[in-house]
Structures are given as structure tokens and as C-alpha cells.
Amino acid sequence: MRCNTYNLEELVNIKYGKNQKKIFSKTGTVPIYGTGGLIGYGTQYLYNKPSILIGRKGSIEKIRYVEHPFWTVDTLFYTEINTNLVIPLYLYYKILLIDLSKYNEGTTIPSLRTETLNKLQFEIPNIEDQLKIVSIIRPIDLKIENxxxxxxxxxxxxxxxxxxxxxxxxxxxxxxxxxxxxxxxxxxxxxxxxxxxxxxxxxxxxxxxxxxxxxxxxxxxxxxxxxxxxxxxxxxxxxxxxxxxxxxxxxxxxxxxxxxxxxxxxxxxxxxxxxxxxxxxxxxxxxxxxxxxxxxxxxxxxxxxxxxxxxxxxxxxxxxxxxxxxxxxxxxxxxxxxxxPLDDILTGLYMQIAQNIAEISTLTALRDTLLPKLMSGEIDVSAVEIGR
Incomplete structure (x- = not known):
């Protein structure tokens, strides 16, 4: 699988989140994300295209991929992605393989700087190969999300x-x-x-x-x-x-x-x-x-x-x-x-939750095994047909 090398700054424009207080609403429909995940809903969005969210302070090792309109707080970066070079979801999977905690530049609170992130290098194949890899991994993620x-x-x-x-x-x-x-x-x-x-x-x-x-x-x-x-x-x-x-x-x-x-x-x-x-x-x-x-x-x-x-x-x-x-x-x-009667119903519901969690664990392990092999080319995707 032939690839070109890009710095992250060539693939995305890293943007700062903003304080959410003015848009926060109990009746809002726009998700507001912090470094720890969803923290509430608001009335406006900061960005409405596919994006990778990267922690600026706090839980810097965890990234998130979103395709819906959203708002991020000031401790969380969002990204404007150059879709001429990379499929947003492919880049998300690529960054997942990096231990971002190694680039921590904080003392008491883990922190990342745009200058450091922008210099990270990625081997990116052509769009067709990106689509093939995404077509293998995405169904697993969708089942996990379901x-x-x-x-x-x-x-x-x-x-x-x-x-x-x-x-x-x-x-x-x-x-x-x-x-x-x-x-x-x-x-x-x-x-x-x-x-x-x-x-x-x-x-x-x-x-x-x-x-x-x-x-x-x-x-x-x-x-x-x-x-x-x-x-x-x-x-x-x-x-x-x-x-x-x-x-x-x-x-x-x-x-x-x-x-x-x-x-x-x-x-x-x-x-x-x-x-x-x-x-x-x-x-x-x-x-x-x-x-x-x-x-x-x-x-x-x-x-x-x-x-x-x-x-x-x-x-x-x-x-x-x-x-x-x-x-x-x-x-x-x-x-x-x-x-x-209540106890019997609750037992059944909790047991079903446990079964789903067990399946999520199995699927997550499968994804985490496949992903690095697909990205490195160890698994050949040349024969993969993309569904129309």
C-alpha cells in the first residue's frame, strides 16, 4: 500500500473550542463536548462537519469522532479536515493508534499544544484504499454504538x-x-x-x-x-x-x-x-x-x-x-x-445490559487487533470491494 507522508497541519486545521455558558440550555439539541465526553446540550453549534476532537487539557489521550453539528469547550480542540487528502473517519482511526499522552506538555494538568500536534506525521494512502479500510472497521464500530x-x-x-x-x-x-x-x-x-x-x-x-x-x-x-x-x-x-x-x-x-x-x-x-x-x-x-x-x-x-x-x-x-x-x-x-415481579424484570434488563457489554468488549478487541494491521498494510486490502 503506497502512502504519502503529511504533517497533521497539512491534513487539518486545529481550532480551539469556546466557553459554553452562553449557549448552554436544558432544551438544547446541539451536543456540547468536554475532554471527558458529553457534558450537556446547547442552542448553537461551533462546527457542523465531520471532525476529530482532541483534548487540549485533561484527558488528552482520548479522541472523539463526530459527524453531527456540535460545540466544544475551551479545553477541547476540534478539527477542520482537508477532505481532498484524507477521509475524516480514516484520519480518526489513524490518530487512534497514537499515544497522545507522550506529547503531554503540562505539569499538573496534562496538556497538548497545537504547535506539537501540527508536526505529527502520518502515512496516508490514496482515497480508495482509505475507503476500503474504513469499510472494514466502521461496521464493527457501528455495532458497538448500536x-x-x-x-x-x-x-x-x-x-x-x-x-x-x-x-x-x-x-x-x-x-x-x-x-x-x-x-x-x-x-x-x-x-x-x-x-x-x-x-x-x-x-x-x-x-x-x-x-x-x-x-x-x-x-x-x-x-x-x-x-x-x-x-x-x-x-x-x-x-x-x-x-x-x-x-x-x-x-x-x-x-x-x-x-x-x-x-x-x-x-x-x-x-x-x-x-x-x-x-x-x-x-x-x-x-x-x-x-x-x-x-x-x-x-x-x-x-x-x-x-x-x-x-x-x-x-x-x-x-x-x-x-x-x-x-x-x-x-x-x-x-x-x-x-x-419488579425484581424479576430488573434482573432480566441488567442481564441483557451485561450481555451487550460482553459483546462490546469482544468487538472492541477485534477492532483493536485489525486496525494497526490494516493501517500498516500487513493486511492487504487491494482485493476489498467497496459496497455501492
């Missing part, structure tokens, strides 16, 4: 069901049954603090540790947040977690408390033999006959998040008071069995 959308819909179903049962009491003709009463979360669950580790324990291993890095700012559990670790003899059995165990973030480095108080079930071990959880997290263990899925659904609500925010202290690093979980109150039946 599964992610299905999971989002399933999560919305969980929220709707729980609201109907536990807030609007629709199965009980809209009224709170007489045998329901307000209880504390500590009545139906125990809480276990995480493992206090040292940096020397972080090393290549088949054991991973869940941390606040696993928590998406807008909800969700990221598998790439796991840290490989060989824990010391101080580790206890209670610090290990099983599939579907529920974790709550007790620490937060974000300015707007976007992570603290978020509750996320562990939906995948990501091929690790064991998972432990760090001191930044607390494991919520259901008592009695209550399932992990019901507890998860009870805590993945705006009400629980708002409650936790009232127990936050700290400035640079936010901490959740230990009393936050035990003092959370909710309406609950004396006879837990009455919630079994």
Missing part, C-alpha cells in the same frame, strides 16, 4: 419501571400501601469501604482494581478505568467484588461533583481473574432477600444523587461523608416479596 444505544434504552426502562413502582405506586393503584414505611438504606444493606493501596502495588497483573476512573461523569461504568494491581498481604476478602456488585463513588476530582454519589453495578470483569475496589469507593451489599439488581435500581436515581450531594465536603478533592449511605431514606414494603 449496543451502547440499546443499553442506554434498557437503562431508561429501568428508571421508568422503578419510578412507576416506587414513586408513583402504579401497581398499587397510585397509593402507598398501608404496610409500606420509610426506612433507612442501612436497614436493607451493608456498606464496605475499599482497599487502601500504594502506588508500588500498581503493576501488570491479572487482578484489577475498580476506582473512580471507572465512573463516567454522566453515569455509566467504564471498563478502561480498571487499574492492574498486585495487592499486598493487607488485602482482605471483603475488598474483592463479584459481577453485579454495586459500587458508590465516595471521592470526586471533578469541579461540579459529577462523579461523587454515583452508583454503578460492576457489569463486566473485563477478562481479569479478580477485581478489587479502591478506598475511593464503597460496596453496597444487600441484606435479606433483596437482590443486587433491585439495590442498584434504587440507588441509580436523581433522588439518591441529590441526597449524596448534601453530604459532600472538600474543595479540590470532594469527599462523601460516611453517613450519606446509611442515612438515605426510602419507602419500602414490610413484605419484600411484593417487589418480586
Amino acid at each position: 449496543n451502547q444505544q440499546i443499553n442506554h434504552n434498557l437503562e431508561e426502562q429501568i428508571k421508568t419501571l422503578c419510578n412507576a413502582w416506587l414513586s408513583e405506586f402504579i401497581p398499587f393503584k397510585g397509593s402507598i400501601p398501608s404496610d409500606w414505611s420509610q426506612i433507612k438504606l442501612s436497614d436493607i444493606a451493608d456498606f464496605i469501604g475499599g482497599y487502601s493501596y500504594t502506588s508500588s502495588e500498581l503493576t501488570d497483573s491479572n487482578i484489577a482494581m475498580a476506582t473512580i476512573k471507572n465512573f463516567e461523569r454522566n453515569g455509566g461504568f467504564k471498563l478502561d478505568g480498571y487499574k492492574e494491581i498486585i495487592p499486598s498481604s493487607r488485602i482482605k476478602p471483603i475488598h474483592y467484588i463479584e459481577l453485579f456488585d454495586l459500587l458508590v463513588a465516595h471521592t470526586d476530582l471533578t469541579q461540579n461533583a459529577e462523579v461523587i454519589g454515583n452508583a454503578e453495578p460492576v457489569m463486566s470483569k473485563s477478562a481479569y481473574t479478580d477485581i478489587i475496589f479502591s478506598m475511593d469507593l464503597v460496596k453496597v451489599c444487600p441484606k435479606k432477600e433483596i437482590s443486587k439488581f433491585l439495590i442498584a435500581a434504587l440507588l441509580q436515581t436523581k433522588k439518591f444523587k441529590a441526597h449524596c450531594l448534601g453530604y459532600v465536603n472538600g474543595t479540590t478533592v470532594l469527599h462523601l461523608n460516611k453517613k450519606a449511605l446509611s442515612e438515605y431514606t426510602l419507602m419500602f414494603p414490610q413484605n419484600i416479596g411484593i417487589l418480586k
Whole structure:
């Protein structure tokens, strides 16, 4: 596969994002992106053509490809791409293979400069070969995105069901049954603090540790947040977690408390033999006959998040008071069995989410194996026919 060498500045024009405050709106339809991902919606777009978004400060190692109108904040670059030389999606895949963290020029906060990015060199084949490579990789990404959308819909179903049962009491003709009463979360669950580790324990291993890095700012559990670790003899059995165990973030480095108080079930071990959880997290263990899925659904609500925010202290690093979980109150039946129909449905929905996540992991591994081989020419694409 014959290629020409270009500096990035020949392929794109790197543009700075802008402050989003003037265009931010709860009823907006234009996605607003920060270095951590989607942060809200606005009423105007900054750019409306295919673009690669690159972190200027913060999460500089993660890039994003968008084809819809969007806005980026001032810590995120966007790109105007020279489509005469390169297909936007092809260039995105090309940049994916680069470890941008190697070009960090920040001290306390990881940072990238346009001058440095512009000098990055890329071997670019002709447009036809670019199209062939994209035609192989893109369907895998689309399947991943489809599964992610299905999971989002399933999560919305969980929220709707729980609201109907536990807030609007629709199965009980809209009224709170007489045998329901307000209880504390500590009545139906125990809480276990995480493992206090040292940096020397972080090393290549088949054991991973869940941390606040696993928590998406807008909800969700990221598998790439796991840290490989060989824990010391101080580790206890209670610090290990099983599939579907529920974790709550007790620490937060974000300015707007976007992570603290978020509750996320562990939906995948990501091929690790064991998972432990760090001191930044607390494991919520259901008592009695209550399932992990019901507890998860009870805590993945705006009400629980708002409650936790009232127990936050700290400035640079936010901490959740230990009393936050035990003092959370909710309406609950004396006879837990009455919630079994809800529990059965929730179990099915969460299990489907887990299956989709497993498929996403498999597809991601396939894409990550194929991509460098396609880009280097190790896999010959000359015989690939592009669908019309």
C-alpha cells in the first residue's frame, strides 16, 4: 500500500473550542463536548462537519469522532479536515493508534499544544484504499454504538419501571400501601469501604482494581478505568467484588461533583481473574432477600444523587461523608416479596445490559487487533470491494 507522508497541519486545521455558558440550555439539541465526553446540550453549534476532537487539557489521550453539528469547550480542540487528502473517519482511526499522552506538555494538568500536534506525521494512502479500510472497521464500530444505544434504552426502562413502582405506586393503584414505611438504606444493606493501596502495588497483573476512573461523569461504568494491581498481604476478602456488585463513588476530582454519589453495578470483569475496589469507593451489599439488581435500581436515581450531594465536603478533592449511605431514606414494603415481579424484570434488563457489554468488549478487541494491521498494510486490502 503506497502512502504519502503529511504533517497533521497539512491534513487539518486545529481550532480551539469556546466557553459554553452562553449557549448552554436544558432544551438544547446541539451536543456540547468536554475532554471527558458529553457534558450537556446547547442552542448553537461551533462546527457542523465531520471532525476529530482532541483534548487540549485533561484527558488528552482520548479522541472523539463526530459527524453531527456540535460545540466544544475551551479545553477541547476540534478539527477542520482537508477532505481532498484524507477521509475524516480514516484520519480518526489513524490518530487512534497514537499515544497522545507522550506529547503531554503540562505539569499538573496534562496538556497538548497545537504547535506539537501540527508536526505529527502520518502515512496516508490514496482515497480508495482509505475507503476500503474504513469499510472494514466502521461496521464493527457501528455495532458497538448500536449496543451502547440499546443499553442506554434498557437503562431508561429501568428508571421508568422503578419510578412507576416506587414513586408513583402504579401497581398499587397510585397509593402507598398501608404496610409500606420509610426506612433507612442501612436497614436493607451493608456498606464496605475499599482497599487502601500504594502506588508500588500498581503493576501488570491479572487482578484489577475498580476506582473512580471507572465512573463516567454522566453515569455509566467504564471498563478502561480498571487499574492492574498486585495487592499486598493487607488485602482482605471483603475488598474483592463479584459481577453485579454495586459500587458508590465516595471521592470526586471533578469541579461540579459529577462523579461523587454515583452508583454503578460492576457489569463486566473485563477478562481479569479478580477485581478489587479502591478506598475511593464503597460496596453496597444487600441484606435479606433483596437482590443486587433491585439495590442498584434504587440507588441509580436523581433522588439518591441529590441526597449524596448534601453530604459532600472538600474543595479540590470532594469527599462523601460516611453517613450519606446509611442515612438515605426510602419507602419500602414490610413484605419484600411484593417487589418480586419488579425484581424479576430488573434482573432480566441488567442481564441483557451485561450481555451487550460482553459483546462490546469482544468487538472492541477485534477492532483493536485489525486496525494497526490494516493501517500498516500487513493486511492487504487491494482485493476489498467497496459496497455501492
